Amino acid sequence: MAARYSVLTNSPAGNEADTPTTRGATRGQVDAAIRSGLLTGRFIPGKAVTIRGLASELGVSPMPVREVLQRLAAENALEVKSNGRVQVPDMTPERFEEVLKARLLLEPELAERALFSLSKQDIKTLTVIDDEIDACIVSGDAEAYMQLNHAFHFHIYAASGSQVLLPLIDSLWLQFAPFMRTVYGRVGTVNLVDQHKEAIRAIEQKDAPALRDAISGDITDGMGLLGKEILKKTTGG
Amino acid sequence: MAARYSVLTNSPAGNEADTPTTRGATRGQVDAAIRSGLLTGRFIPGKAVTIRGLASELGVSPMPVREVLQRLAAENALEVKSNGRVQVPDMTPERFEEVLKARLLLEPELAERALFSLSKQDIKTLTVIDDEIDACIVSGDAEAYMQLNHAFHFHIYAASGSQVLLPLIDSLWLQFAPFMRTVYGRVGTVNLVDQHKEAIRAIEQKDAPALRDAISGDITDGMGLLGKEILKKTTGG
DNA sequence: CGTGCCATTTTGTGATCACAAAATTTGCAG
DNA sequence: CTGCAAATTTTGTGATCACAAAATGGCACG
Numbered sequence: 001m002a003a004r005y006s007v008l009t010n011s012p013a014g015n016e017a018d019t020p021t022t023r024g025a026t027r028g029q030v031d032a033a034i035r036s037g038l039l040t041g042r043f044i045p046g047k048a049v050t051i052r053g054l055a056s057e058l059g060v061s062p063m064p065v066r067e068v069l070q071r072l073a074a075e076n077a078l079e080v081k082s083n084g085r086v087q088v089p090d091m092t093p094e095r096f097e098e099v100l101k102a103r104l105l106l107e108p109e110l111a112e113r114a115l116f117s118l119s120k121q122d123i124k125t126l127t128v129i130d131d132e133i134d135a136c137i138v139s140g141d142a143e144a145y146m147q148l149n150h151a152f153h154f155h156i157y158a159a160s161g162s163q164v165l166l167p168l169i170d171s172l173w174l175q176f177a178p179f180m181r182t183v184y185g186r187v188g189t190v191n192l193v194d195q196h197k198e199a200i201r202a203i204e205q206k207d208a209p210a211l212r213d214a215i216s217g218d219i220t221d222g223m224g225l226l227g228k229e230i231l232k233k234t235t236g237g
Numbered sequence: 238m239a240a241r242y243s244v245l246t247n248s249p250a251g252n253e254a255d256t257p258t259t260r261g262a263t264r265g266q267v268d269a270a271i272r273s274g275l276l277t278g279r280f281i282p283g284k285a286v287t288i289r290g291l292a293s294e295l296g297v298s299p300m301p302v303r304e305v306l307q308r309l310a311a312e313n314a315l316e317v318k319s320n321g322r323v324q325v326p327d328m329t330p331e332r333f334e335e336v337l338k339a340r341l342l343l344e345p346e347l348a349e350r351a352l353f354s355l356s357k358q359d360i361k362t363l364t365v366i367d368d369e370i371d372a373c374i375v376s377g378d379a380e381a382y383m384q385l386n387h388a389f390h391f392h393i394y395a396a397s398g399s400q401v402l403l404p405l406i407d408s409l410w411l412q413f414a415p416f417m418r419t420v421y422g423r424v425g426t427v428n429l430v431d432q433h434k435e436a437i438r439a440i441e442q443k444d445a446p447a448l449r450d451a452i453s454g455d456i457t458d459g460m461g462l463l464g465k466e467i468l469k470k471t472t473g474g
Numbered sequence: 475c476g477t478g479c480c481a482t483t484t485t486g487t488g489a490t491c492a493c494a495a496a497a498t499t500t501g502c503a504g
Numbered sequence: 505c506t507g508c509a510a511a512t513t514t515t516g517t518g519a520t521c522a523c524a525a526a527a528t529g530g531c532a533c534g
Contacts, residue, residue, distance in 0.1 A: 023319065023496090024516080027517080051486070052484085062486090062520090066304065071308060071310070074311040076404050080261075083260055083527090084486045162335060163335065165339055167408075168409075171408075172405075260487075262487095263488070290515095299490090300489060322496085322515080478531105479531085480531085485525085486523105487525100489521085490519105490522105491519085492518095493516105497512105499510105500511070501508105501510080503506105503507090504507085
């Protein structure tokens with residue numbers, strides 16, 4: 001069977017106007033594809049991912065996939081088992097509690113650092129994103145919700161220009177996102193509440209403590225309550 | 238010149254009692270070698286590292302080096318520039334301040350989590366390490382000092398059994414270690430003071446707040462004061 | 475019908491190759 | 505001597521290959 005170029009690659013010889021000069025373009029596309037898949041929950045925790053499988057699915061050789069998988073394993077988004085097999089890590093209560101703690105330590109801090117770099121245009125963008133999030137919650141589109149929730153948070157964080165804290169938070173999101181997707185698949189999205197509007201108000205008023213509280217509350221509401229409950233149930237039965 | 242198997246590799250065909258079953262042994266050795274080199278300051282910030290260079294230096298093919306470099310780049314220990322070149326990132330005041338902040342947020346927390354897992358044997362080990370550190374400070378052996386200081390901190394942190402916070406802190410150390418090495422090379426090690434003895438005492442007495450303070454103080458003393466002063470000078474002239 | 479064993483297939487790993495882009499050196503003209 | 509351009513070397517990238525270990529499936533035997 002001829003490898004059917006499925007997703008984000010076209011003919012490998014004819015890219016003239018695309019990104020011809022950029023070194024490592026293929027790797028970048030593979031990285032973006034897998035990363036996006038993890039963040040929106042298209043990879044199931046515990047499921048093994050194979051180099052050749054992803055390579056043929058993306059229409060590229062195994063080489064760039066190998067490198068990207070190593071990258072993601074280094075960020076603890078994927079797990080390399082002792083036999084070399086790569087899989088999406090299973091969530092455990094301990095891991096979950098640690099991710100929650102780390103998020104609560106780092107994200108409010110980075111949000112505050114971004115506060116005075118956020119323009120009126122940014123506020124408008126955040127409002128648009130939050131409206132779309134509300135629509136996804138009622139429509140029950142978990143994948144779109146996750147993508148937009150990520151966009152909301154990282155639109156704030158990215159404004160900080162951070163080079164250290166931001167990658168750490170990136171790693172955290174990659175770790176809990178696949179698990180949260182399974183949670184939404186089980187309990188739906190209607191129970192979701194967010195403190196995004198409080199966050200937007202705090203940004204408008206340049207109120208740092210309020211922004212910290214909103215981010216903390218959003219993390220606790222969206223992740224803490226929901227996830228802890230699920231983990232209790234799954235470990236119990 | 239024939240590639241002289243320099244460091245940690247022997248004949249590739251005769252490993253029977255070593256690690257024959259372990260998958261990815263070569264990559265693991267390359268990873269350990271480069272990581273150790275970064276943590277002890279054998280790589281200079283701003284200096285480019287080449288795949289083929291490291292490969293021939295370690296007596297392996299470029300393949301495992303490529304993957305390890307991608308891993309370390311994902312941890313922000315190395316920087317992949319737009320032309321594909323890989324180099325040790327230069328330290329900037331902004332980066333330094335962020336690393337310091339992140340360390341102060343994460344490391345006291347992880348130390349506290351490890352507190353009740355630290356045995357009397359661990360305390361003895363820490364005491365031995367700290368004695369060796371004192372010897373290195375007076376003898377001026379910066380490389381050994383850095384290796385031991387890392388060992389001291391991570392012997393505590395590792396006891397926590399953390400799977401999330403520990404890798405984040407790992408990434409932070411890889412980011413500031415090469416820079417700190419250049420600092421010690423400039424101002425020497427005699428000015429170094431550490432709060433390791435206070436930390437050991439807090440562990441003995443299972444005093445969590447005291448341990449947090451000791452770790453925070455150690456970070457501030459060893460990194461904050463020294464590094465900020467250096468960065469001010471270098472950016473000023 | 476269950477269980478252990480063997481053949482087959484899948485998969486990761488390390489090595490090598492070909493190519494293009496980038497850096498470096500060389501050479502020449504002003 | 506200086507500055508620019510062409511040639512050479514270096515370097516990263518993607519692809520393919522060979523091999524070993526692991527997983528899978530089927531088959532025989534109890």
